[in-house]
Amino acid sequence: MEHQLLTSLLNKDFYNATKLNLKSELFNKDLRKIKSVIDKGMEKYERDLTLDEVKALFFVANPTLTTSQKHQFQIQFNLIGRAEAMTLDVAKDLISHMNQQYLGEEIANLGFQYVNGSLDNLEPLRNILDNYSNNFLPEVKLDFVDTSIDNLLKISHLSTKWKFNINSLYQVVPGLDSGMLFVIGARSNVGKSSFHATLCASPNGWASQGANILVLCNEEKPERIASRYMTAATGMTMTQIKKNKNKAHEIYDSIKNNIKFIDSTSKTMVWAESVIRTHKPDVVILDIGSKFSEEGASTNNHEALKANAIYARNIGKLYGCLVVYCTQLSAEAEGKIILNQAMIEGSKTGLAGESDLMILIARNPPMNDQTHDDGMRHLNIIKNKISGKHTIVNCEFDYITGEYTS
Numbered sequence: 001m002e003h004q005l006l007t008s009l010l011n012k013d014f015y016n017a018t019k020l021n022l023k024s025e026l027f028n029k030d031l032r033k034i035k036s037v038i039d040k041g042m043e044k045y046e047r048d049l050t051l052d053e054v055k056a057l058f059f060v061a062n063p064t065l066t067t068s069q070k071h072q073f074q075i076q077f078n079l080i081g082r083a084e085a086m087t088l089d090v091a092k093d094l095i096s097h098m099n100q101q102y103l104g105e106e107i108a109n110l111g112f113q114y115v116n117g118s119l120d121n122l123e124p125l126r127n128i129l130d131n132y133s134n135n136f137l138p139e140v141k142l143d144f145v146d147t148s149i150d151n152l153l154k155i156s157h158l159s160t161k162w163k164f165n166i167n168s169l170y171q172v173v174p175g176l177d178s179g180m181l182f183v184i185g186a187r188s189n190v191g192k193s194s195f196h197a198t199l200c201a202s203p204n205g206w207a208s209q210g211a212n213i214l215v216l217c218n219e220e221k222p223e224r225i226a227s228r229y230m231t232a233a234t235g236m237t238m239t240q241i242k243k244n245k246n247k248a249h250e251i252y253d254s255i256k257n258n259i260k261f262i263d264s265t266s267k268t269m270v271w272a273e274s275v276i277r278t279h280k281p282d283v284v285i286l287d288i289g290s291k292f293s294e295e296g297a298s299t300n301n302h303e304a305l306k307a308n309a310i311y312a313r314n315i316g317k318l319y320g321c322l323v324v325y326c327t328q329l330s331a332e333a334e335g336k337i338i339l340n341q342a343m344i345e346g347s348k349t350g351l352a353g354e355s356d357l358m359i360l361i362a363r364n365p366p367m368n369d370q371t372h373d374d375g376m377r378h379l380n381i382i383k384n385k386i387s388g389k390h391t392i393v394n395c396e397f398d399y400i401t402g403e404y405t406s
Contacts, residue, residue, distance in 0.1 A: 001094065002031050003076075003083040006038065008091060010049045015042050017088055018095060026098045030076055034058060051081050103128065160386070162211055162283065162322060165204040168406040169379060172389045173357060178282065178320045181313040181354055183289075183383070185327045185344055186361035187334055191377060192326050193220065194228050194402035195361060196285050199324075200259060201233040202403055206283055207255035211322075214281035215261045216272055218291045222261035225287065228402040229259060237400045268292060269311045276319050286312060289325035290346065306350025313354045327351065335365040338392070339380040358383035363397075373399055 005022065008014045015038070024035045037058045041049050055077050059065070065073070086094070106128050113119035160175035176182055186192045200206045200213050207213055217225050227238065234241060234251045241248040262275065269292040276284055286292060289312060290305055309325065316323040333343040339360040341352040352358050362378040379393040395404045 002027050003079045004086050005091065005094070006031060006034060006080050007051075007083045008085040009035070009038050009042075010051060010054065011085065012042065012046070012048050014085070014088060014091070018091060021092075021095050021099060026095075026102055030073065033062070034073075034076065034080070037061060051077065162206045162209060163204075164199065165202055165206075165208075166198065166393075166395060166404055166406055168393050168395060172381060172391060172393055173384060173386050176322050176357060176386065178322055179317045180322055180356040181309065181316055182322060182324045183309075183327060183351055183355040183358040184324060184361070185329050185339075185358070187329050190361050190363050191397050191399075191402070191404070192361065193225050193287055194232065194397065195359075195377075195404055196287070196324055196326065197225070197228040197232040197402055198404040200283065200285070201229040201255060203233075203235075205233075205255075207233075207258040211258065211282040212280075213259045213283045213285065214276065214279055215259065215285040215287065216264040216267070216275070216292075217261060217287050218264040218267060219288045222263050226259075226261050231401040232403045235401055235403060264292070269308060269315075273311075273315050273319075276315055276321065280319065281321050283322045283324065284316070285324045285326070287326040288328065290327050302346060302350055305344075305346050306354070309351045309354040325351075325355070329360060333360070333362070337362045337364065337378050339382070341382050352383050355383050356385045357381075373397075375399060377404065 006027075009018070009022070019039075019042075024032045024039070027035050034054065037054055038049065040061075041054060041057055058073070058077075059070070107125065110119060110122070110125050110128070114122065161177045163175040164170040164173060184192050184195055186195075196215075198205065200211075200215075215222070215225060215229075230241070230248070230252050231237065233255060234248050236244070236248060260279070260281075264272065272284075272286065272292050290308060292312075293304065293308060312323050312325050315321075328345045329339065329343045330345045333339050336343075339362050341358065341360075343360065344351055358381070360380040360382055362380060364374055364376045364378075366372075375397050377395045377397045379395060381390050381393065384390055395406060397404055
């Protein structure tokens with residue numbers, strides 16, 4: 001291996017491409033001396049060198065060698081002469097490995113000296129790391145962004161690829177694009193699932209717009225969520241669907257194949273990524289997003305929730321899909337119409353910070369002895385990187401069909 005590298009170093013282009021990382025100390029004691037002669041020859045002559053030239057320069061530079069030493073070096077030169085030159089790409093990988101091995105040994109030696117008291121500070125360690133840091137920085141192929149006017153206009157147009165089908169919401173936020181993170185938050189039984197069912201399955205929803213939608217359910221049974229999608233799509237109650245299946249089929253079957261549901265109970269975000277990579281959806285619904293933790297249990301602290309949101313956002317960007325992340329609101333949101341991001345269960349700003357659009361859903365508090373839900377819903381637009389508008393959009397919610405309307 002070392003002999004092959006020395007053979008390759010006789011080529012000027014190879015030498016120039018590797019000289020910064022291929023230091024003499026990476027070679028054994030004898031070969032280190034030969035490498036030093038190659039370095040001096042390349043610096044002086046700036047051309048390819050022959051092995052005979054290097055050999056001649058070596059013995060001239062070392063006139064005091066004994067007969068035995070000359071014989072040992074002659075053996076090394078013979079081995080170099082028989083070694084085949086390496087290709088540059090293989091050599092770079094090999095040199096990186098040699099540097100890692102050398103650095104590891106040096107750090108271990110310094111650590112031993114520090115432990116036994118022969119070294120009283122770690123400044124030598126800093127010097128070693130500074131000298132060899134370049135060997136561990138990967139070569140990066142850069143793909144610069146196309147900033148032409150045509151491309152930027154195209155991207156601007158795509159920023160509303162999936163339009164909202166609730167008119168009052170559309171007036172504030174036209175829609176969303178692939179790679180975005182859309183957070184929906186609400187208290188239990190307020191209508192989170194029905195909200196995304198409306199956006200996906202109701203007339204002019206994302207399924208009708210051609211989106212392939214994947215709904216990952218880890219809170220309610222997927223069949224219950226699918227039922228909400230069916231009633232939202234048809235605008236019919238379950239009783240009406242039973243009485244008029246033909247009409248329900250006519251409406252729902254036109255979008256049914258665009259929407260897939262998977263039971264995701266106790267699954268992790270890594271599992272979700274695998275499913276998304278396999279099925280390649282346009283829109284992914286994570287219901288509930290915070291339950292796709294590493295252990296499959298609810299993520300309910302700020303840092304863990306932020307990491308979870310970052311993962312979800314990266315999935316959207318990596319696989320080119322819109323990620324809809326449903327989350328619970330804390331008891332602080334109960335009975336309130338005006339909501340804020342601090343009311344997200346377990347979160348401070350992490351989830352909001354990662355989102356492109358965040359909508360928190362409120363309902364009217366009961367009045368006096370009133371116990372029934374009046375169906376009014378208030379969409380608090382907390383974060384909006386699409387249009388920049390932050391307001392409250394009022395909607396009506398049909399608790400029977402699960403459909404939101406302006």
